[in-house]
Amino acid sequence: AQSVTQLGSHVSVSEGALVLLRCNYSSSVPPYLFWYVQYPNQGLQLLLKYTSAATLVKGINGFEAEFKKSETSFHLTKPSAHMSDAAEYFCAVSGGFKTIFGAGTRLFVKA
Amino acid sequence: DAGVTQSPTHLIKTRGQQVTLRCSPKSGHDTVSWYQQALGQGPQFIFQYYEEEERQRGNFPDRFSGHQFPNYSSELNVNALLLGDSALYLCASSPEAGGAETQYFGPGTRLLVL
Numbered sequence: 001a002q003s004v005t006q007l008g009s010h011v012s013v014s015e016g017a018l019v020l021l022r023c024n025y026s027s028s029v030p031p032y033l034f035w036y037v038q039y040p041n042q043g044l045q046l047l048l049k050y051t052s053a054a055t056l057v058k059g060i061n062g063f064e065a066e067f068k069k070s071e072t073s074f075h076l077t078k079p080s081a082h083m084s085d086a087a088e089y090f091c092a093v094s095g096g097f098k099t100i101f102g103a104g105t106r107l108f109v110k111a
Numbered sequence: 112d113a114g115v116t117q118s119p120t121h122l123i124k125t126r127g128q129q130v131t132l133r134c135s136p137k138s139g140h141d142t143v144s145w146y147q148q149a150l151g152q153g154p155q156f157i158f159q160y161y162e163e164e165e166r167q168r169g170n171f172p173d174r175f176s177g178h179q180f181p182n183y184s185s186e187l188n189v190n191a192l193l194l195g196d197s198a199l200y201l202c203a204s205s206p207e208a209g210g211a212e213t214q215y216f217g218p219g220t221r222l223l224v225l
Contacts, residue, residue: 032211043115043201043216044154051211090153097167099144099214101153 002027002093006102014110019063019078021105023091026072033074034092034099035065044090050074061085081109113138115217117202123223124192132187132220136204142166143185144214145177146201154201160185161207189222197224 007022025031032051036044048059055067065076074091086109091102116135124130136143142161146154156169160179174190183204189196199221203214 034213036216041218043218044203045216046213049211049213092153094211097159097161098156098169100156101146103153104151 002031002095002098002100004091004093004100004102006089006091006105008105009103010106010108012108012110013081015083016080019076019081019085019107021076021089021091021107023065023074023076023102024072025074025091025093027093027095029095032094033065033067034094035059035063035074035076036090036092036101038088038090038104040087047076047089081107083109083111085109115202115204115215117200117217117220119220120218121221121223123225125225126192126194128192128224129188129190130192130222132189132200132202132222134185134187134202134204134217136183136185136202137215140204140206140215141183142205142207142212143179143183144203144205145185145187146203147171147196148199148201148219150198157187192224194224197222 003026005024034049035047048057050067058064118133144159145157148154158168159166163179176188179185199219201219202217205212205214
């Protein structure tokens with residue numbers, strides 16, 4: 001069985017500050033892990049994915065995530081937040097044909 | 112190259128009615144998955160279609176059914192609609208059915224059940 005927990009339904013940062021969105025997963029098989037972003041009234045867009053290669057994964061728009069097996073975590077970071085980063089972010093895990101999404105974290109960026 | 116398209120964009124139905132939602136996958140993709148996203152929640156996996164067969168199913172009742180056509184497009188059918196079926200329905204396509212593949216999402220169909 002697989003599951004995803006995103007810690008914090010809302011995160012607020014100032015423009016230029018570090019963004020840290022937390023994700024912990026549970027999987028009975030080696031997982032594939034994903035971060036997606038969703039802007040209002042749109043579908044989901046892939047930011048990055050982990051597929052058992054490098055544990056530090058770089059994605060689009062300056063985002064990156066580190067896979068830590070010992071902590072079962074896959075936290076998303078960005079060194080400097082931009083106003084355009086304000087959106088809903090979803091962590092997801094896949095171990096087969098089924099993808100399980102977390103409840104999401106809404107990121108607010110203050111000017 | 113057109114991405115994943117879904118129709119209609121919005122739909123209003125009443126309880127007990129039936130609805131059909133449509134999805135055209137990204138060019139070159141043969142696998143289609145459907146998700147239900149209730150307001151303020153993450154997408155919930157409904158099922159996945161590959162080679163015109165339902166490959167895997169999530170925890171949804173039999174009122175939810177689907178179909179995949181030879182051109183890889185897909186339909187999601189929901190019978191006997193309930194108020195709780197109101198949600199954004201997302202279609203995602205990928206090049207194959209494996210878990211490592213990136214899924215490309217359409218903009219969704221927003222269903223309101225009154």
